[in-house]
Amino acid sequence: MAMKASGADQSKKKLLQERVPLRRTAWKLAEFFVLFLLLALLAHRATGLDAGGVAWQVAFVCEAWFTFVWLLNMNVKWNPVRFVTYPENLAERIEELPVVDMFVTTADPVLEPPLVTANTVLSLLSVDYPDAGEKLACYISDDGCSPVTFYAMRETVKFSRMWVPFCRRHNIAVRAPFRYFTSTPDFGPAGHKFRDDWTFMKSEYEKLVHRIEDADERSLLRHGGPDFCEFMDVERANHPAIVKVLWDNSKSSIGEGFPHLIYVSREKSLSHHHHYKAGAMNTLTRVSAVMTNAPIMLNVDCDMFANNPQVVLHAMCLLLGFDNEIYSGFVQAPQKFYGALKDDPFGNQMEVIFKKLGSGVAGLQGMFYGGTGCFHRRKVIYGMSPDSIMAGREGITGSPSAKELQKKFGISNELKESARKIISANLASEPIVDMSSRIEIAKEVAACNYEIGTHWGHEIGWVYGSLTEDVLTGQRIHAMGWRSTMLDPEPPAFLGCAPTGGPACQTQFKRWATGLFEILIGQNNPILATIFKHLHLRQCLSYLIIYVWPLRGFVEVCYALLGPYCLLTNQSFLPKASEDGFNIPLALFLTYNTYNLVEYMECGLSTHAWWNNHRMQRITSASAWLLAFLIVLLKTLGLSETVFEVTRKDKSTSHDDDVIDEADPGRFTFDASPVFIPVTTLVMLNIVAITIGAWRVVFRTMESEHSAPGVNEFMCCGWLLLCFLPFVRGLVGKGSYGIPWSVMLKASLVVAIY
Ligand SMILES: O=c1ccn([C@@H]2O[C@H](COP(=O)(O)OP(=O)(O)O[C@H]3O[C@H](CO)[C@@H](O)[C@H](O)[C@H]3O)[C@@H](O)[C@H]2O)c(=O)[nH]1
Ligand SMILES: [Mn+2]
Secondary structure, eight states: OTTSOOHHHHHHSOOOEEEEEOOOHHHHHHHHHHHHHHHHHHHHHHHTTTTSHHHHHHHHHHHHHHHHHHHHHHHHHSSOEEEEEOGGGGGGGGGGOOOEEEEEEEOOTTTSOHHHHHHHHHHHHTOOOTTHHHHEEEEEEETTOOHHHHHHHHHHHHHHHHHHHHHHHHTOSOOSHHHHTTSOOOOOTTOHHHHHHHHHHHHHHHHHHHHHHHOOHHHHHHHSOGGGGGGTTOBTTBBOOEEEEEEOGGGSOTTOOOOEEEEEEOOBOTTSOOOHHHHHHHHHHHHHHHHTOOSEEEEEETTOEEOSTTHHHHHHHHHHSSSSGGGGSEEEOOOOBSSOOTTOTTSOSOHHIIIIIIHHHHTTTOOOOOSSSEEEEHHHHTTOOHHHHHHHHTTSSOOOOHHHHHHHHOSOHHHHHHHHHHHHSOSOOOOOOOSGGGHHHHHHHTSTTTTTTSSBTTTBSSOOSOSOHHHHHHHHHHHTTOOEEEOOOSSOSEEBOOOOSHHHHHHHHHHHHHHHHHHHHSTTOHHHHHHHSSOOHHHHHHHHHHHTHHHHHHHHHHHHHHHHHHHHHTOOSSOOTTSGGGHHHHHHHHHHHHHHHHHHHHTTOOHHHHHHHHHHHHHHIIIIIHHHHHHHHHHHTTSOOOOOOOOOOOSTTSSOTTOOSSSOTTSOOOOSOGGGHHHHHHHHHHHHHHHHHHHHHHHTSSOOOTTSOOHHHHHHHHHHHHHTHHHHHHHHOOGGGSOOHHHHHHHHHHHHHO
């Protein structure tokens, strides 16, 4: 295939990457079988549509929808691939390695403890890369404008001067100290030097932890010295831009080389929408443009540390390893998590999703952009399509005029010049300028009104208008005709933390579903992008799988209501044991669940993990996804706004990792959020319905009517209660394990009305 390095090239240059198709014939057969059963069920329903009543008709519509979703799934999983990278083959191409800007975003010093961010930054400052000090720069965006975060970064730099040489000297495998120091390495017989070094570093790290954890905003402002002047009297939502160079490697003494570190807190004002993370990323893009202007940009969330020290090299294999860069517009690593709870009790570790859907979509136009763990090309972020790059090379289009640049990038001359370099040049390394001389320019482009009248947030940079700016931005890149690749080295490239507890998980799923649905119904709809731009059809269908989450929530709740509805009104919506069709739903239920279970087993996960995911999937559909559906409806009607609620990050960053304050961290917890009302309602309804249904059967009040519910309806309600078990326990649970009274009250009101 054209995607591999071309033959002629290969004889000169060693292979950097390989795209390996994965075989899956048995899976394809199983998928066809499920599809066949779905169609058989639909056909059976269609024949009885007139006689069946309302329940039967609703079931028909829902099952047609499930079939549609199944087809979407088949499409994405059909031709999966894996990318293999060979960083050792970069050795002969060292001079070609481009400069890389690495971005970290943080937004709230309480939900995102500065120590977490410090560890992420440390892991980035210590990655393996030739001439790291000259070729890498790290930028941290602090939307919290917190002196404590700034202080943590300043202390981090001091610690880096010891940490980075230590990692290089001993080739340390995990370079986020909070993870590294969780275990004691095997020093070996001749390891005195290493042991001494290790003990020293560990105690230095502990000191760093104490300094950061004990830091207190007020005393920093009062006694912290001139560094903190700019933080005096600022409000988080209303303050001027703060840019500080914490480490300028060109000024360091020889031998210390590690990446520059720049702290950025963009200007905020109550009269300007700041567009959450997308806005932060655009500011970082501009600030870095006027300082280091690297052609490649890596972005991670503050909790996603680089777990594989060679990660940038692996990424370079995918960025430099194709004979046409159209094949790797960006390089995305799957999200993986550290310290994950056993068997995924909250169904949010997404291992199977990333393995199955991830490699599937990687085989189409390419991996979705997931917001973190991604290497972008600056020119792609600047809106250049593969066509325009071709045209530029063939000399069809000249260098853009100053006026054009201003219209797109805004008024800053330095920014325009830097953009011109990116647009006209190839991946070339550039010497880094003296950074402190650029601070005022950086502040200018970090102003909150800088973007007004420019293309930022639309044709350039991270796209505004969705809470999942990541997926939307990735879709725009695919729509320009780029493909993307998946970076999945061993050990995993990046690790972050998955939220735990009912409220945090549901809030995250709700935000994602809301953002994805916003894309579907907005002007950036993927179907339009397929018709009018270069989004491939099958890629579009893959995007649809996640965009329709809220619709799935709505349909699943409708379907879940059928069981109790039938038991209460003495009807049936599934074929009777005596009818021909009885076996179809049964076979479907068994095959579908077996198919999923085997997927989990193939990925090396337990039956328990499968069950937890299956259960959580039902809960999330009826809670977070349904709510997202309603939120977007309200937004469309102009009745509410969507807000980015930041996820709380793991606090256990000091190395007593396993000590968690809650008795049972895997158990579902609740709060008074409306997200818990739908499932609580369904649980109550099912309990009432089963009781009434059973009472009827026992006392035979309705002499065996033809339409009366059969064993299927009872099984449905029972299965649903099993899936919703955390809520059943929540009805009687205590403290955060119990469903709050306000939620129960609202739910019972709904049940009563029903
Ligand atoms: O106003 C804001 C809000 C958030 N963030 C940062 O955005 C990142 C992601 O926020 P988080 O609360 O951790 O969200 P997650 O759901 O964990 O993140 C996933 O989903 C988001 C989209 O919903 C993507 O932006 C993320 O990259 C992706 O990891 C964090 O680094 C935040 O500091 C900001 O910089 N400014
Ligand atoms: Mn996160």
